[in-house]
Amino acid sequence: MFRKVLVANRGEIAVRVMRACEELGVRTVAVYSEADKHAGHVRYADEAYNVGPARAADSYLDQDAILEAARKADADAIHPGYGFMAENARFAARVEDSECTWIGPPAEAMERLGEKTKARKVMQGAGVPVVPGTTDPVEDPSEVEAFGEEHGYPIAIKAEGGGGGRGMKIVESPDEIEEQFAAAKREGEAYFDNDSVYLERFLEAPRHIEVQIVADHHGNVRHLGERDCSLQRRHQKVVEEGPSPALSDDLRERIGDAARTGVGETDYTNAGTVEFLVEDGEFYFLEVNTRIQVEHPVTEEITGIDIVKEQLRVAAGEEIGFAQADVDIEGHAMEFRINAENAARDFAPATGRLETYDPPGGIGVRVDDAVRQGDDIGGDYDSMIAKLIVSAGDRDECLARAERALREFDIQGFHTVIPFHRLMVTDEQFTAGTHTTNYLDEELDPERIERAVERWGPDEAEADDEDETVTEREFTVEVNGKRFDVELEERGAPAIPTGGGDGGGGGGLSRPDAATEDDEESVAPGEGEQIHAEMQGTILSVEVAAGDEVAPGDVVLVLEAMKMENDIVAENGGTVTEVLVGEGESVDMGDPLIVLE
Numbered sequence: 165m166f167r168k169v170l171v172a173n174r175g176e177i178a179v180r181v182m183r184a185c186e187e188l189g190v191r192t193v194a195v196y197s198e199a200d201k202h203a204g205h206v207r208y209a210d211e212a213y214n215v216g217p218a219r220a221a222d223s224y225l226d227q228d229a230i231l232e233a234a235r236k237a238d239a240d241a242i243h244p245g246y247g248f249m250a251e252n253a254r255f256a257a258r259v260e261d262s263e264c265t266w267i268g269p270p271a272e273a274m275e276r277l278g279e280k281t282k283a284r285k286v287m288q289g290a291g292v293p294v295v296p297g298t299t300d301p302v303e304d305p306s307e308v309e310a311f312g313e314e315h316g317y318p319i320a321i322k323a324e325g326g327g328g329g330r331g332m333k334i335v336e337s338p339d340e341i342e343e344q345f346a347a348a349k350r351e352g353e354a355y356f357d358n359d360s361v362y363l364e365r366f367l368e369a370p371r372h373i374e375v376q377i378v379a380d381h382h383g384n385v386r387h388l389g390e391r392d393c394s395l396q397r398r399h400q401k402v403v404e405e406g407p408s409p410a411l412s413d414d415l416r417e418r419i420g421d422a423a424r425t426g427v428g429e430t431d432y433t434n435a436g437t438v439e440f441l442v443e444d445g446e447f448y449f450l451e452v453n454t455r456i457q458v459e460h461p462v463t464e465e466i467t468g469i470d471i472v473k474e475q476l477r478v479a480a481g482e483e484i485g486f487a488q489a490d491v492d493i494e495g496h497a498m499e500f501r502i503n504a505e506n507a508a509r510d511f512a513p514a515t516g517r518l519e520t521y522d523p524p525g526g527i528g529v530r531v532d533d534a535v536r537q538g539d540d541i542g543g544d545y546d547s548m549i550a551k552l553i554v555s556a557g558d559r560d561e562c563l564a565r566a567e568r569a570l571r572e573f574d575i576q577g578f579h580t581v582i583p584f585h586r587l588m589v590t591d592e593q594f595t596a597g598t599h600t601t602n603y604l605d606e607e608l609d610p611e612r613i614e615r616a617v618e619r620w621g622p623d624e625a626e627a628d629d630e631d632e633t634v635t636e637r638e639f640t641v642e643v644n645g646k647r648f649d650v651e652l653e654e655r656g657a658p659a660i661p662t663g664g665g666d667g668g669g670g671g672g673l674s675r676p677d678a679a680t681e682d683d684e685e686s687v688a689p690g691e692g693e694q695i696h697a698e699m700q701g702t703i704l705s706v707e708v709a710a711g712d713e714v715a716p717g718d719v720v721l722v723l724e725a726m727k728m729e730n731d732i733v734a735e736n737g738g739t740v741t742e743v744l745v746g747e748g749e750s751v752d753m754g755d756p757l758i759v760l761e
């Protein structure tokens with residue numbers, strides 16, 4: 165086994181890799197950019213080296229800087245994680261030529277499988293079904309037309325170096341050929357420095373199934389079952405699960421065997437993923453990802469196999485310690501990517517300080533992250549701040565557990581996609597498991613996302629725009645021996661210190677004694693009592709009208725919030741001068757409801 169591993173990555177995956185090292189007694193080296201001086205992966209590592217400015221191209225993608233850090237640290241292996249340099253065959257080759265071992269597939273295998281038509285040939289040669297298409301690049305638009313006449317439309321024109329949806333163009337009819345052919349070539353050139361393209365019949369409503377593979381230097385290839393990544397938005401995976409709810413046992417076995425045989429044809433070692441499209445009970449090879457993937461924990465949870473440890477072991481020359489027959493798929497797991505994004509604003513990235521970070525726990529809950537409360541989340545890298553992985557005995561239990569865990573997950577300070585996930589785990593299509601890769605982009609009503617964010621998004625005050633001064637206080641009060649949490653917010657007013665003498669502890673949180681000192685906001689002298697909504701909700705009934713006399717403690721309204729009916733009472737009593745809301749209206753926290761004098 166290695167002595168010391170440098171992890172050429174950041175965030176949760178860097179920590180994930182270091183955790184595996186820790187358990188194997190291997191020392192860990194982090195690299196970090198200027199923006200990541202205090203990041204979670206730096207805190208976790210035994211030692212850490214600055215590799216350059218915030219911009220990834222100048223730090224995490226700077227091959228010389230990373231190799232230099234490995235030399236300085238005297239590391240004997242480099243793990244690339246995912247993204248950044250993970251699928252860069254040239255970097256892999258440079259590591260292979262250095263004093264360090266590359267913890268990944270051989271550079272040569274990466275190169276062969278990275279070119280899509282080469283990968284298609286390899287798989288076809290091994291008897292693995294591929295999407296009907298060309299196994300050689302096409303040079304001229306007339307070849308697209310000929311392909312259309314033979315196989316029909318739509319046709320996918322794909323960039324040879326492509327992947328992840330970039331450089332793929334769909335042709336619906338002959339008149340679109342010229343334009344889409346040129347566009348695919350342009351994108352291929354721009355993104356992958358390769359304007360070569362090939363053709364496939366375009367499958368219109370497939371499911372995306374991928375098989376986890378591990379291979380060693382002794383000729384052993386194992387598959388660890390499949391993950392279903394059909395729930396994706398604009399080629400970004402949102403939720404992944406295993407096993408797939410859309411595969412029969414027979415299809416599952418055939419797909420697993422195909423992946424294993426296909427990879428067995430190459431001199432592949434280490435972890436990898438073979439991607440397939442599944443439609444109408446048929447499966448077709450799509451591409452091979454030559455890295456550990458974001459969603460690998462789904463497989464770890466249902467197999468009990470630590471895939472990152474396997475990567476380290478096989479890279480160190482050890483033989484895989486289990487047979488294919490030993491791989492047992494048990495129960496069900498789902499992974500939810502916790503991205504700092506506002507799902508109601510087209511998933512726009514969000515940034516800010518993690519004011520609250522309170523992850524879920526309990527049975528079947530795993531959180532892979534590299535952040536802690538108080539961290540600043542910037543926009544320098546991708547928006548994923550954590551992954552929630554939930555496992556259970558079966559899919560239904562997994563969904564219920566996920567709903568519970570997502571409800572527990574408290575993140576304040578900026579928007580995350582948690583409300584969107586809460587919508588998904590109660591969504592009819594997703595819970596039925598009948599969704600295809602088109603579901604989010606083409607079928608889901610965006611208004612449902614907006615409502616989910618409104619209901620379950622971060623607390624107003626903390627997510628609001630910065631120019632408004634918002635003073636928020638939380639109190640715990642007891643009424644007739646029952647505990648209530650009360651939040652007050654003052655808008656537009658300068659922050660008032662919440663009273664002296666407590667020696668600077670707590671910042672005004674949970675101060676039961678402050679309730680009586682500071683509640684002057686509900687009684688402005690001379691204007692009578694104004695009753696405000698204490699939470700966002702719907703007015704179920706209005707019990708008073710203008711001119712009515714009410715006694716202290718009388719119920720004036722019933723407000724439904726969080727599935728509970730709440731009696732709103734007039735604290736001081738008086739004459740009702742204004743009723744500002746009607747039955748059925750929805751109100752926000754802080755809205756005035758009734759004025760009394």
Ligand code: MV4
Binds near residue numbers: 365
């Ligand atoms: C396809 C396809 C349908 N037919 N190829 C998109 C990303 C790239 N890895 C391949 N992709 C697709 N290739 C044919 N012949 C549909 C997709 C596709 C997709 C694939 C996997 C996961 C999500 C997807 C979302 C849209 C389209």
